[in-house]
Amino acid sequence: xxxxxxxxxxxxxxxxxxxxxxxxxxxxxxxxxxxxxxxxxxxxxxxxxxxxxxxxxxxxxxxxxxxxxxxxxxxxxxxxxxxxxxxxxxxxxxxxxxxxxxxxxxxxxxxxxxxxxxxxxxxxxxxxxxxxxxxxxxxxxxxxxxxxxxxxxxxxxxxxxxxxxxxxxxxxxxxxxxxxxxxxxxxxxxxxxxxxxxxxxxxxxxxxxxxxxxxxxxxxxxxxxxxxxxxxxxxxxxxxxxxxxxxxxxxxxxxxxxxxxxxxxxxxxxxxxxxxxxxxxxxxxxxxxxxxxxxxxxxxxxxxxxxxxxxxxxxxxxxxxxxxxxxxxxxxxxxxxxxxxxxxxxxxxxxxxxxxxxxxxxxxxxxxxxxxxxxxxxxxxxxxxxxxxxxxxxxxxxxxxxxxxxxxxxxxxxxxxxxxxxxxxxxxxxxxxxxxxxxx
Amino acid sequence: xxxxxxxxxxxxxxxxxxxxxxxxxxxxxxxxxxxxxxxxxxxxxxxxxxxxxxxxxxxxxxxxxxxxxxxxxxxxxxxxxxxxxxxxxxxxxxxxxxxxxxxxxxxxxxxxxxxxxxxxxxxxxxxxxxxxxxxxxxxxxxxxxxxxxxxxxxxxxxxxxxxxxxxxxxxxxxxxxxxxxxxxxxxxxxxxxxxxxxxxxxxxxxxxxxxxxxxxxxxxxxxxxxxxxxxxxxxxxxxxxxxxxxxxxxxxxxxxxxxxxxxxxxxxxxxxxxxxxxxxxxxxxxxxxxxxxxxxxxxxxxxxxxxxxxxxxxxxxxxxxxxxxxxxxxxxxxxxxxxxxxxxxxxxxxxxxxxxxxxxxxxxxxxxxxxxxxxxxxxxxxxxxxxxxxxxxxxxxxxxxxxxxxxxxxxxxxxxxxxxxxxxxxxxxxxxxxxxxxxx
Numbered sequence: 108x109x110x111x112x113x114x115x116x117x118x119x120x121x122x123x124x125x126x127x128x129x130x131x132x133x134x135x136x137x138x139x140x141x142x143x144x145x146x147x148x149x150x151x152x153x154x155x156x157x158x159x160x161x162x163x164x165x166x167x168x169x170x171x172x173x174x175x176x177x178x179x180x181x182x183x184x185x186x187x188x189x190x191x192x193x194x195x196x197x198x199x200x201x202x203x204x205x206x207x208x209x210x211x212x213x214x215x216x217x218x219x220x221x222x223x224x225x226x227x228x229x230x231x232x233x234x235x236x237x238x239x240x241x242x243x244x245x246x247x248x249x250x251x252x253x254x255x256x257x258x259x260x261x262x263x264x265x266x267x268x269x270x271x272x273x274x275x276x277x278x279x280x281x282x283x284x285x286x287x288x289x290x291x292x293x294x295x296x297x298x299x300x301x302x303x304x305x306x307x308x309x310x311x312x313x314x315x316x317x318x319x320x321x322x323x324x325x326x327x328x329x330x331x332x333x334x335x336x337x338x339x340x341x342x343x344x345x346x347x348x349x350x351x352x353x354x355x356x357x358x359x360x361x362x363x364x365x366x367x368x369x370x371x372x373x374x375x376x377x378x379x380x381x382x383x384x385x386x387x388x389x390x391x392x393x394x395x396x397x398x399x400x401x402x403x404x405x406x407x408x409x410x411x412x413x414x415x416x417x418x419x420x421x422x423x424x425x426x427x428x429x430x431x432x433x434x435x436x437x438x439x440x441x442x443x444x445x446x447x448x449x450x451x452x453x454x455x456x457x458x459x460x461x462x463x464x465x466x467x468x469x470x471x472x473x474x475x476x477x478x479x480x481x482x483x484x485x486x487x488x489x490x491x492x493x494x495x496x497x498x499x500x501x502x503x504x505x506x507x508x509x510x511x512x513x514x515x516x517x518x519x520x521x522x523x524x525x526x527x528x529x530x531x532x533x534x535x536x537x538x539x540x541x542x543x544x545x546x547x
Numbered sequence: 548x549x550x551x552x553x554x555x556x557x558x559x560x561x562x563x564x565x566x567x568x569x570x571x572x573x574x575x576x577x578x579x580x581x582x583x584x585x586x587x588x589x590x591x592x593x594x595x596x597x598x599x600x601x602x603x604x605x606x607x608x609x610x611x612x613x614x615x616x617x618x619x620x621x622x623x624x625x626x627x628x629x630x631x632x633x634x635x636x637x638x639x640x641x642x643x644x645x646x647x648x649x650x651x652x653x654x655x656x657x658x659x660x661x662x663x664x665x666x667x668x669x670x671x672x673x674x675x676x677x678x679x680x681x682x683x684x685x686x687x688x689x690x691x692x693x694x695x696x697x698x699x700x701x702x703x704x705x706x707x708x709x710x711x712x713x714x715x716x717x718x719x720x721x722x723x724x725x726x727x728x729x730x731x732x733x734x735x736x737x738x739x740x741x742x743x744x745x746x747x748x749x750x751x752x753x754x755x756x757x758x759x760x761x762x763x764x765x766x767x768x769x770x771x772x773x774x775x776x777x778x779x780x781x782x783x784x785x786x787x788x789x790x791x792x793x794x795x796x797x798x799x800x801x802x803x804x805x806x807x808x809x810x811x812x813x814x815x816x817x818x819x820x821x822x823x824x825x826x827x828x829x830x831x832x833x834x835x836x837x838x839x840x841x842x843x844x845x846x847x848x849x850x851x852x853x854x855x856x857x858x859x860x861x862x863x864x865x866x867x868x869x870x871x872x873x874x875x876x877x878x879x880x881x882x883x884x885x886x887x888x889x890x891x892x893x894x895x896x897x898x899x900x901x902x903x904x905x906x907x908x909x910x911x912x913x914x915x916x917x918x919x920x921x922x923x924x925x926x927x928x929x930x931x932x933x934x935x936x937x938x939x940x941x942x943x944x945x946x947x948x949x950x951x952x953x954x955x956x957x958x959x960x961x962x963x964x965x966x967x968x969x970x971x972x973x974x975x976x977x978x979x980x981x982x983x984x985x986x987x
Contacts, residue, residue, distance in 0.1 A: 114679060142619060144649075149616055174554050179701045183583040198646045224582075228556035237552075248645050
């Protein structure tokens with residue numbers, strides 16, 4: 108994309124109403140704009156990142172055997188009365204009356220709806236187990252929305268729901284999502300540590316939250332260095348391998364990790380001192396096993412192999428997709444701006460001409476842009492007639508992994524400058540060498 | 548995907564509350580389920596189709612130079628007061644009060660929001676022209692929702708908005724979207740005829756609606772056979788070619804097409820009798836040029852080349868993405884079920900074993916499934932231990948373009964049956980020949 112034809116508004120000043128770094132950077136770099144308290148429009152730059160995260164979450168859910176569908180944002184109050192949550196849920200639920208004065212709500216989660224869909228369409232034990240998920244906008248009417256998309260009101264979430272015939276099966280579904288989550292966050296380029304958690308208003312007795320480490324995190328965390336060493340993608344563990352998943356769960360459970368709420372000094376002291384890690388963290392995912400809580404309340408039954416009724420055991424599994432954009436920035440930035448992990452970067456390369464009015468530079472940059480694009484390298488080309496320093500500053504702010512800088516002096520001697528955003532390391536290269544580096 | 552692991556509930560009976568064929572088939576084939584009046588959950592089968600349509604719409608918008616972003620579903624009433632539409636809009640607008648008693652609404656469209664975003668971030672004529680779009684859920688609180696997703700309340704729409712410095716530029720943006728629409732509908736495998744339209748509550752004096760021809764359509768249409776012959780994808784017309792776009796517009800404008808509302812008997816009589824086509828149609832898109840209606844009302848100005856203020860001229864461009872699922876079915880079905888155009892089919896091939904308990908058949912089908920999947924052919928494999936006739940009936944209902952049927956007798960002689968859903972034509976082929984036909 109050429110910046111001269113894009114919609115990439117960048118702010119020079121840090122907005123005064125933003126308190127945390129991700130919120131400031133998302134406004135300054137033009138990822139989002141607030142359109143009402145806690146509600147954001149995703150400008151093209153932010154939307155590209157959001158879609159990349161969404162796609163990685165989707166691929167890892169699919170790989171784990173979860174089936175995608177899409178439930179609507181507006182739900183009927185009736186449905187929530189069946190589970191008893193309509194009255195139990197606080198003012199965070201956005202309640203709506205339609206033109207016929209029917210009570211509706213903007214869904215904050217979908218346990219009730221999917222349980223009802225399952226109840227209407229599934230009759231037999233042969234149709235279980237199943238895990239279904241969707242990636243949809245939710246609403247939580249926070250009393251004081253803040254921190255940008257980190258605690259907004261309208262937010263994008265992946266939520267999955269598992270249905271099994273018994274607890275043993277349900278635990279397998281839970282372990283499957285546990286592994287999918289570890290792999291998802293690793294692919295996103297961030298380290299997320301699973302922590303045993305209280306399950307809160309969702310109910311149930313088995314729950315983990317996933318915490319991204321970032322200095323500005325909302326809660327204090329304690330964990331064993333082992334969590335920095337695990338490589339979940341390379342474990343070779345298959346989703347159908349029940350014993351392997353049990354071992355994974357046991358390993359995660361026996362390796363220390365806790366938030367300040369669940370921290371246990373006695374167990375912490377058992378961790379070798381040089382392996383103790385502390386820091387701050389941001390919750391980006393939460394998984395729950397809650398057994399028959401919704402299936403019993405809502406009368407979901409299937410016929411078992413012997414003809415008798417079986418009440419499915421359920422779990423639910425959330426990832427805060429829009430929140431992740433903020434969390435990744437909290438975990439990966441410097442004083443100049445954002446540093447995107449390559450997998451979620453809006454573009455891989457930022458191509459900059461230092462002097463757009465210098466014909467040889469422009470011609471060389473146009474050519475590089477064509478070749479990068481033809482080679483499938485996502486490239487943002489700042490072709491504007493604007494001061495080089497301003498353009499470089501914008502590129503640092505936007506945080507693409509690579510900057511390819513074309514200036515009159517370099518071009519005269521056949522070279523360009525390639526900069527790695529994360530390290531700041533710069534290298535003079537021939538045009539061919541730069542191209543081959545970026546397309547390989 | 549294996550049916551034994553999928554979530555594909557099929558109904559034997561036609562639901563009594565569905566009046567039109569697309570609604571009946573979407574319920575029977577398990578594309579959607581109603582979760583509240585006019586609000587639908589998209590089951591996995593329906594969601595696959597919805598995503599394919601969405602992706603084609605996206606690719607054609609991108610190709611036309613429109614830039615994707617995403618605006619939220621919930622908007623503030625304040626924004627709509629600026630344009631004067633908050634009070635003008637009828638009870639179709641879903642009005643919401645949040646916990647602080649602030650007036651909000653579930654957006655039915657986004658002219659106000661994008662005008663405001665543009666006003667905050669765009670200062671100079673150099674940042675125009677721009678066309679931005681998003682694909683997002685909207686809500687229209689229909690007094691009597693019906694016809695399934697064709698007149699639902701929560702619906703998915705692509706809406707684009709163009710900003711230009713003057714009317715000539717704005718007309719170019721309009722023509723660009725006109726061409727993008729013609730190409731989009733053609734790629735979707737349906738014929739959509741553009742018709743000059745009244746612009747209604749959006750305002751402005753240049754507007755077209757796009758009507759898909761289907762016997763069950765909501766309005767009567769009249770058009771010149773030329774609209775059945777144009778090939779918009781092959782025209783070679785480039786989006787930057789101002790003269791070419793003007794000629795396209797002139798050609799579309801001078802070729803007769805009208806709904807019963809705009810029908811002109813005198814002009815109709817000028818169409819050669821053997822070229823007159825009449826039928827019924829469903830609106831799937833609508834484009835509007837409305838000049839400075841919103842930019843003036845909301846104070847959007849940019850500085851022009853000479854430093855004076857310029858009020859941008861705007862247009863907006865909608866496609867009913869979720870409605871298209873119903874419209875395509877209305878246009879393409881028979882008494883056995885849906886007939887998907889290949890580009891939007893949820894899977895390309897339905898692989899069926901006539902007797903899953905016959906070991907050689909199952910082994911052959913498993914092998915075909917692996918090979919098709921490895922060859923990138925999207926395949927739904929009905930591997931259930933269910934009567935062959937039932938499985939074939941489901942495949943006809945679901946409407947995948949190809950059915951590959953594996954039975955004990957055929958396998959004994961090394962053949963399978965390949966059926967084209969659209970024509971019903973069947974062919975006995977060797978396994979290799981069938982594979983090569985489907986992967987080529």
